Amino acid sequence: MINIAILGFGVVGSGVAEVIKENSKSLSDKLQGQELNVKYILDKRTFPEHELGDRVTTDFDMIVNDPDIVMIVETMGGSHPAYEFTKRAIEAGKNVVTSNKEVVANFGTELLDLARENNVNYLFEASVGGGIPIIRPMWQCLAANEIESVTGILNGTTNFILTKMIDENMDFSEALKIAQSLGYAEANPAADVEGLDTCRKICILASLAFGNTISPDKVHCEGITEITLSDVSAADMLGYSIKLLGRAVKGDKNTYVITAPHLVSYENPMAGVNDVYNAITVCGNAVGDVMFYGRGAGKLPTASAVVADIVDIARECKKAITWTVAEKDPVCDYKEAKVRFFVRTDDKKANDLFPNCVFCTTDEGYAFITEENTESALCEALSKINVLSKIRVL
């Protein structure tokens, strides 16, 4: 019997217990007859009706001091006390599995180092892309590649809102209300719609892909709150869909990382990723582009990823995922990276100032896509016309 403890019995934590129960037979087969047993659940609330209600405790010390516990599942969310509990668990020689992207993005480097020192695992497949396998495939299956870029639609809430705007011509605030009524967006949707959630996730993927810590506070981050229906329809006329992307590209000297809405060509399969679905495209120097697609959130999909990590540890498959702090912060100034902008303008000078671009007419004037240049040079050039909106192009 493999005894585990679940910290935080919310949506994901209770989903983990459900998957372990529901698939107990096939899980036991995969673990050569051993069974997974949820010995403790740490939560301030009580769950008297739940069949595991008698496992609920508020005493973390009891859990961390119990030698029976080989693995701790952290599904609390938020940085504190999740970070402190994780640290103590690792120091006590427990393996830790988490779905908490905030802790991994902010403290991953330290916790991975600590896990290595203590000869235990710290695994976090569920922290990015919900149930979509992405951490392990990047680390293990694409091990033969030098990874050149990672581009992801990483937040289901914002993708749902953008899909409503694009398919049903609904404006941002109306689409947000529907997302909230369906439980996809929280009452305070800032972390989603302002891009922070996407930013944390692309930082985790970039750290893993390139081997150096990428901190969310070093990454330029824009959300979708300023996208208008005029942007959506002009982008469509030019053959593009608008998606909130987390994007990391390896350069010779440093790394370009950004979170921002982008135009994605209809010819790119990511343009067809709709509703709450997520997709991550990884480009490796041998394999080319590989895309992973599925539900990026939700109780059982996320729990599925957590339990996969549990099974991995129980199979004693040592992973030793690692990334290190670079001597010099690897994130480049995003303004010096080369990009193209989609621009909407009502300024007749635009045609003369951007003579090599194809213009299309919109209800408020014109839209065009710039040639590629550094963001700072393009912004300088665009400062000479009245810009209604500008969005980067993938």
Add this chain to the structure above:
Amino acid sequence: MINIAILGFGVVGSGVAEVIKENSKSLSDKLQGQELNVKYILDKRTFPEHELGDRVTTDFDMIVNDPDIVMIVETMGGSHPAYEFTKRAIEAGKNVVTSNKEVVANFGTELLDLARENNVNYLFEASVGGGIPIIRPMWQCLAANEIESVTGILNGTTNFILTKMIDENMDFSEALKIAQSLGYAEANPAADVEGLDTCRKICILASLAFGNTISPDKVHCEGITEITLSDVSAADMLGYSIKLLGRAVKGDKNTYVITAPHLVSYENPMAGVNDVYNAITVCGNAVGDVMFYGRGAGKLPTASAVVADIVDIARECKKAITWTVAEKDPVCDYKEAKVRFFVRTDDKKANDLFPNCVFCTTDEGYAFITEENTESALCEALSKINVLSKIRVL
């Protein structure tokens, strides 16, 4: 230093050598400083110009008897002597990595058992989906799930031909010629266009997903040679694309496995998988649908998957993939499985005989999609009208 031998120095085998050389620095980092060394290449040909030309031998005994060799990469293709060499390598205590779907589909059960007995690995990520990570994600990342179905566009050649037919209104034989001229299809394209290649791959995936050996010779297999431009345009009118699918669905008692062209709704992301790209959708009971997408063939993508398996073994991560022979063959009679058919007909009786279906007019008559029923019942009903073509609907 980790010494390996490559059996067969064709497209994939030479790609493996190229990836090992090109990415030697990052591979060595991932292997804690150890280097991969190609000590032998088994091939009847000589490669005097190649920098590894001096490693080429025709003597398999020398390879299998060399205690330095810990791993053998089988990229010969074909069943024989690849199967015999693999068996001898495993019996000699060597790990074996392969891209050879024919050997895995036909002899996988025996070779996996033999590998377990000899405490070595037999890994085959490259046998399905080229560089797309699929074997390991299914086995490892989706371990928390009971897998309910696997559906794949598994053959790049046929998908290229179908894309040409759909996008450019080119007929089958013309599209095949272009595929041949681009090197996507062989002079004798039978294994691709008649579905055998897809069939082998879906058998490997189904065996892995459901834990029982699924043999290609038990699986109903249709190719794309009879798909016409009339099918393509009528399917389009109804909102579908035509794709050659390998499909395996777990039932209560047995398993439905088929290789055949299917109509795929434009709302399904698999409908947008074009050209030589492959995609595999796995449905797990916790995660829902997860799709993996990328180049399904080609020198470096396939080599990338082979080298990932090499790295995995070198990291001493014991996988012990396994499936067993079921007491009773698990594949059900495909005629008793429930399906829907897309039907083209010039028979005016069709409207009366299928009153609940929506008909659209085509240049030769009508097209419609049947209600769901067993294939045998539908074929019986369709025998009463003159059918121009019928294709299953996903």
